[in-house]
Amino acid sequence: MLARRYLRSRRSERFVSLISWSSGIGIAIGVMTLIVVLSVMNGAAVEIRDKILGFSAHVDIQGPDDALGEWRSWLDTANGLPGVVRAAPYISAQVLATSGSRAIGAILKGVDVGASDEIATHIVHGRFINHEGSPFQVVIGKDLAHKLGLEVGEKVRLMSPSGGVSPSGATPRMRAFEVVGIFDSGFYEYDVGMIVTPLSAVQLLNRMGDSITGIEVFISDRDQAGSVAAEARASLPPGAWVTDWQQRHRSFFRALKTERMAMGVILSLIVMVAVFNMVASLVMVVMERRKEIAILKTVGATHGSVMRVFLLMGCLLSGIGTLLGSALGLLLAWKLDVLLEWVENMTGVKFMSGDVYFIDHVPSVIDPVAVGVIIIGSLLMGLLATFYPAWRAAGVPPAEALRYE
Known part of the structure; x- marks a missing residue:
């Protein structure tokens, strides 16, 4: 009171x-x-x-070199890890995307079409890439499409620096790809700098044969990515480079x-x-x-x-x-x-x-x-x-x- x-x-x-x-x-x-x-x-x-995790793997497995040749046994090992929902091969390469007089550097990512649901769910125009017809088809981010002035059904030319050697020196490889879809991830870095295409298209463009860059592993509980990565290092042959999303983005x-x-x-x-x-x-x-x-x-x-x-x-x-x-x-x-x-x-x-x-x-x-x-x-x-x-x-x-x- x-x-x-x-x-x-x-x-x-x-x-x-x-x-x-x-x-x-x-x-x-x-x-x-x-x-x-x-x-x-x-x-x-x-x-x-x-x-970040919408388009990025929880655990990334790569070989000791830039390209991984004998990767199928590695894929079986990755699929057998505890808590793994799916594992899929991928290829990542730098390209220059051009349309008319416009040119922008981007990451060309080759994926297994049947194991890329996380990308297919973000398509806002057109459709996702498939196995029908030519493998040279891509889906691009909405901001990249805006900067290049591209619509669904148009062509974008991709130039890869991984070219061959001619009498005049190293020459880049260039190929026209059809834009079949536009995605919106909500993450600007992906929407302005990523191009997704079938795995075989990147292998043909860079003449990689059956090689890949690495294996993406998705797990049910992403907070357990560190323990899954540790078990992957113990199960894979020496020289395997395994990183989880917490380690890649720790800083x-x-x-x-x-x-x-x-x-x-x-x-x-x-x-x-x-x-x-x-x-x-x-x-x-x-x-x-x-x-x-x-x-x-x-x-x-x-x-x-x-x-x-x-x-x-x-x-x-x-x-x-x-x-x-x-x-x-x-x-x-x-x-x-x-x-x-x-x-x-x-x-x-x-x-x-x-x-x-x-x-x-x-x-x-x-x-x-x-x-x-x-x-x-x-x-x-x-x-x-x-x-x-x-x-x-x-x-x-x-x-x-x-x-x-």
């Missing part, structure tokens, strides 16, 4: 009460900002990971994690500033209530009971601010995509450009663990910050405070 009463302002104490409640509002803003920013950064990490995801932690620490300063503001406001309340505290102590209030009054005041301020900020932060993080879409439509400003970032929108994924840590941390900071004003209040000497009354 006393804690609630002291938080309400009388006419002569409105300024002190305003400072007290402003500290609670500051805590709410800090908690809300932390939840939204960490949700966006967590969503970006999840989104980028899903986009990138480590940088994202470090950035997320640094952003959390920096934004926590907003909560700390509000907490220090609350300390100052509670000290002012103690100075305003010296006479009332002295009267309470003369009628029997103990040192601990006076401390509890002001501890409850701090807990009420920090608790209300934390709960309000958590509710607003969760609501904003939940509907962030809708809000940003409305702002983009109103202002015409694009917040995330696929030309600059890996993704073309602002994702938001709420992490319950992070939200719990933010709430508990905010409440603890508020509680710890209240001890000094409570100690000051309990230490008010009644005789000195009431000497001139």
Whole structure:
């Protein structure tokens, strides 16, 4: 009762009460900002990971050389690994894609048509490559199609630097491919720089015979890619080069994690500033209530009971601010995509450009663990910050405070 009463302002104490409640509002803003920013950064990490793994194998197996000749026994070994959903051969080569006067460097990826469902599901125009007709057919990303001015059914010329040797020196190989489909992976790097074609087409273009670049392995639980890769190294012949997706992109995801932690620490300063503001406001309340505290102590209030009054005041301020900020932060993080879409439509400003970032929108994924840590941390900071004003209040000497009354 006393804690609630002291938080309400009388006419002569409105300024002190305003400072007290402003500290609670500051805590709410800090908690809300932390939840939204960490949700966006967590969503970006999840989104980028899903986009990368949408077109990338969980485990990649390559031979000791650039090309792998006797690969069929390796494929059988890969299919026998625990947790493997499928394994398929692939070829990856650098090419120059030209259409008219336009030319762009890209990765030509030869795949097993029957084992590339992850690419076929992203086709937005046309169809996926098949075994019917000529093998020289491709599907390309939507951004690459836009830059080259290509539509489904048109021809794109691919020039490979893996050419032969003529009397005039090394000569590249060039071949016209039919564009049968356009895919949209949602990952700009793939959409602007990848061309997919049947395995046999790349082998014919580069005169590789039956050789391949490596074997892609997809597993049911991608978080177990490290253990599957370790078992593949033990099962395959010496010289096999086996990497998993966590190893290939370790630096990138480590940088994202470090950035997320640094952003959390920096934004926590907003909560700390509000907490220090609350300390100052509670000290002012103690100075305003010296006479009332002295009267309470003369009628029997103990040192601990006076401390509890002001501890409850701090807990009420920090608790209300934390709960309000958590509710607003969760609501904003939940509907962030809708809000940003409305702002983009109103202002015409694009917040995330696929030309600059890996993704073309602002994702938001709420992490319950992070939200719990933010709430508990905010409440603890508020509680710890209240001890000094409570100690000051309990230490008010009644005789000195009431000497001139």
